[in-house]
Amino acid sequence: MSHLQNSNLFDIKGLVAVVTGGGSDTPSLVVPSVRKYPTRFYIYPQTGPPKSSSSAVVNSGTLGPLARIPGDNNNNNNNNNNNNPDGPKPSISAVRDALWSVPMADFSRVFEVNASGAYYTVIAFLTLLDAANKRRARPEHNRLATPVAQVVVVSSIAGFMRRVPLSFAYSLSKAAANHLVKVLATALAPYLIRVNGIAPGLFYSELSSNDFSPGECAVSDGSFPPQQIPITRAGGEEDIAGLLLWMAGASGGYLNGNITVLDGGRLGVAPSAY
Structure with a gap:
């Protein structure tokens, strides 16, 4: 055993x-x-x-x-135009003006980073992923073999949310990244290259720093209201470490085309398509 x-x-x-x-x-x-x-x-x-x-x-x-x-x-231009559902309702003209004010080039640039960038990065490493498979030890009868090569795409729960936490470009590009996991997993299956994804919720980062008090990582219980995150805290290093070890080790070798949501239950209390 x-x-x-x-x-x-x-x-x-x-x-x-x-x-x-x-x-x-x-x-x-x-x-x-x-x-x-x-x-x-x-x-x-x-x-x-x-x-x-x-x-x-x-x-x-x-x-x-x-x-x-x-x-x-x-490039980290994510066109941060927050949508606050609890604030006063703006006029439709104000909504139109705010959304129209984002230059199309900036909108497209977010897709270049979050979707196109992920796609071309995977493509660039295909021959190395194939080489890794060719270096695997020969399989033994009735023994689990070393996992085949894997790509892990980190997207965001924003790609599943029907509210816009940062910007329309960000949410749509993350939805594209989520679907990229699915289509690449199917396309690369004949080559024994697995493609999986992680869709994190709120973790402290440069992008999410406005949601945290200075000097706080908010991983203790009660840091956030349950209406926002049912577990009432942000994600911590232990959360991402355990998930990565599971996906990268023998225990995750049967995963393919899977997107793991790591959000403390946030999608369960927000309008989402997950």
């Missing part, structure tokens, strides 16, 4: 991983979660000075083998 021990179910020893979002604070969430494992990480893209949190990850000296790959995807 040793194959059911935690050390085997969630073991990612020897894994080679590329963590995208190097121009944002994504690596600060992902890499520290698994830093104790002898795993090789590459952060992509990295053009110019990294964000402070990513820089801290890269320069910590505690993560083992880690490198940055140059790239050109360093």
Whole structure:
């Protein structure tokens, strides 16, 4: 029964991983979660000075083998036009003017980052993912083989929500990213390349910092009202670490075309299409 021990179910020893979002604070969430494992990480893209949190990850000296790959995807323009359902109702002309004020180029740029960027990043690594499959150990009869290569796309619950938490462009681009997981999983199935997704709810990041008090990560119970997040807190490092280890290890080897919502129940109390 040793194959059911935690050390085997969630073991990612020897894994080679590329963590995208190097121009944002994504690596600060992902890499520290698994830093104790002898795993090789590459952060992509990295053009110019990294964000402070990513820089801290890269320069910590505690993560083992880690490198940055140059790239050109360093844009965080999400057209932040908050829609407050509890505020006064604006006139339809005011709504039209606010939405029309977003230049089409800016709107499209959000899709370039969140949808097109994810798509072309996956395509760029297809031959390496195939090479990883070819390096797998030969299967043994009645023994679980090493999982085949996998892509994990991080989107957002905004892609499922019918309210607009940040902007229309952001929500629509995340919905596109969610569907990208499905169509790529089907397209790449004949090549034994799996595609899965994570749709996080509220975690502290540069993008969500306005929802947090200064110096607070809001992971303690009671940090948010249950009407907003039933578990009443934001997501923490433990939440994302456990999910990543499950998906990347032997325990997640049967996943394909799956999007895991990690939101503390937020979609359950908001109008959504999930």
